[in-house]
Amino acid sequence: MRWIGPLRVLALYVAALSPALADDVAVAVAANFTAPMNAIAEAFHAETGHTAKLVFGASGKFYAQITNGAPFQVFLSADAELPAKLIEDGLADASSRFTYAIGSLVLWSAKADVVDARGAVLKTGAFTRLAIANPKTAPYGRAAIETLTTLGALAAVEPTFVQGESIAQTFQFVQTGNAELGFVALSQVMKEGKVTEGSAWIVPAELHAPIRQDAVLLNTGKDNVAAAALLAYLRTDKAKALIRRFGYTF
Amino acid sequence: MGLSDTDLRAIWLTLRLATTVTLLLLLIGTPVAWWLARTRSRWKGPVGAVVALPLVLPPTVIGFYLLLAMGPQGVVGHLTQWLGLGLLPFTFWGLVVASVFYSMPFVVQPIQNAFEAIGQRPWEVAATLRAGPIDRFFSVMLPLARPGFITAAILGFAHTVGEFGVVLMIGGNIPDKTRVVSVQIYDHVEALEYAQAHWLAGSMVIFSFLVLLALYTFSPSPPKVTT
Numbered sequence: 001m002r003w004i005g006p007l008r009v010l011a012l013y014v015a016a017l018s019p020a021l022a023d024d025v026a027v028a029v030a031a032n033f034t035a036p037m038n039a040i041a042e043a044f045h046a047e048t049g050h051t052a053k054l055v056f057g058a059s060g061k062f063y064a065q066i067t068n069g070a071p072f073q074v075f076l077s078a079d080a081e082l083p084a085k086l087i088e089d090g091l092a093d094a095s096s097r098f099t100y101a102i103g104s105l106v107l108w109s110a111k112a113d114v115v116d117a118r119g120a121v122l123k124t125g126a127f128t129r130l131a132i133a134n135p136k137t138a139p140y141g142r143a144a145i146e147t148l149t150t151l152g153a154l155a156a157v158e159p160t161f162v163q164g165e166s167i168a169q170t171f172q173f174v175q176t177g178n179a180e181l182g183f184v185a186l187s188q189v190m191k192e193g194k195v196t197e198g199s200a201w202i203v204p205a206e207l208h209a210p211i212r213q214d215a216v217l218l219n220t221g222k223d224n225v226a227a228a229a230l231l232a233y234l235r236t237d238k239a240k241a242l243i244r245r246f247g248y249t250f
Numbered sequence: 251m252g253l254s255d256t257d258l259r260a261i262w263l264t265l266r267l268a269t270t271v272t273l274l275l276l277l278i279g280t281p282v283a284w285w286l287a288r289t290r291s292r293w294k295g296p297v298g299a300v301v302a303l304p305l306v307l308p309p310t311v312i313g314f315y316l317l318l319a320m321g322p323q324g325v326v327g328h329l330t331q332w333l334g335l336g337l338l339p340f341t342f343w344g345l346v347v348a349s350v351f352y353s354m355p356f357v358v359q360p361i362q363n364a365f366e367a368i369g370q371r372p373w374e375v376a377a378t379l380r381a382g383p384i385d386r387f388f389s390v391m392l393p394l395a396r397p398g399f400i401t402a403a404i405l406g407f408a409h410t411v412g413e414f415g416v417v418l419m420i421g422g423n424i425p426d427k428t429r430v431v432s433v434q435i436y437d438h439v440e441a442l443e444y445a446q447a448h449w450l451a452g453s454m455v456i457f458s459f460l461v462l463l464a465l466y467t468f469s470p471s472p473p474k475v476t477t
């Protein structure tokens with residue numbers, strides 16, 4: 001039994017490296033939730049000792065990756081459909097699903113005085129490029145189309161559309177000034193509860209269907225303590241207060 | 251099932267883009283390759299390095315900087331606005347400019363290699379026969395370098411067809427203007443339209459295989475593909 005010695009040393013070594021009961025969880029996070037999730041992960045680590053390893057991207061891409069065995073344990077989607085689909089596919093735990101945030105849409109320009117406080121600029125048409133997220137793949141893009149339809153402005157502004165593949169890219173188009181204005185996630189332009197840069201119109205929630213963003217525990221995270229802890233943490237008042245500061249509601 | 255109407259339009263746009271870019275690259279790339287093949291200038295290294303940059307840089311880096319450069323605050327953006335052309339991102343010609351830069355090494359390097367392989371001698375012999383420099387270039391060097399040009403054209407075309415990151419960053423996904431095949435495939439995958447994605451992606455695989463097959467079958471010395 002000569003191998004017991006080295007094995008015990010190794011076990012001690014591993015134990016010494018990891019703080020008691022602290023675990024890692026790999027989280028796929030919708031791009032629009034980047035800023036709040038970074039803040040939450042930091043607070044989560046400070047309070048529980050667990051580490052959330054965050055990967056940001058487009059939810060549709062995450063779905064494709066997860067169905068093909070990507071090693072994520074928790075999925076924070078930009079919509080409600082993809083988590084539901086993963087449950088249907090038998091890849092996620094139905095009882096774990098909940099809405100972690102409801103997104104807000106904002107019409108934003110990097111320049112001051114372009115967007116007025118009521119979004120009337122959409123009717124004046126005094127712009128050549130309006131950026132939206134691809135409505136086929138991004139919930140914020142769908143909400144933008146619904147808003148324009150409700151306002152009766154869709155046909156007039158449609159020729160000016162440029163589409164970002166994700167809300168992150170849409171934001172990039174507007175921020176670089178290549179599009180004068182665009183529909184982005186409020187969380188992208190909000191700092192400490194305020195829009196500090198450029199000009200913005202926060203789209204009233206009744207103009208489009210709610211952007212429900214659901215979280216789900218994936219089967220791969222069933223036995224992961226940190227995964228369960230993170231999902232629980234997202235529902236605490238502290239996390240909710242933090243999420244609210246980035247313009248989300250519940 | 252099969253290719254939808256929007257798929258076909260994306261294919262058509264992609265072919266139009268790749269053809270335009272290839273023709274422009276042959277026009278721009280030939281003098282550059284010629285100069286690189288023959289110069290002893292100390293600028294040879296830096297110019298060669300700039301031409302080869304897209305081989306090394308991720309397309310997202312190129313796309314990001316092009317978006318900034320061609321934007322209202324960028325150098326190129328100022329120029330195009332001054333010329334009355336407006337801004338280039340989200341237009342067909344914006345994609346052309348980006349692709350010309352992005353596919354440059356795939357055209358310049360084969361032509362440069364061809365010129366270098368021919369060497370000085372045919373050029374000098376033609377000179378002793380009193381051929382002028384322009385005559386020498388078009389009647390002697392160009393025909394001798396033909397295989398290099400064929401390789402350059404095929405690689406430039408194929409590489410532009412296969413481009414994704416750059417067109418994603420500066421395209422804006424506008425049907426008939428900037429929504430090329432690679433972006434359309436990405437769209438299908440994101441929207442979980444896997445069957446449509448397969449049709450288009452499969453066509454792309456077959457197309458790429460046939461292009462490379464042609465290249466390796468008909469080219470006397472198959473190119474060394476560096477990426």
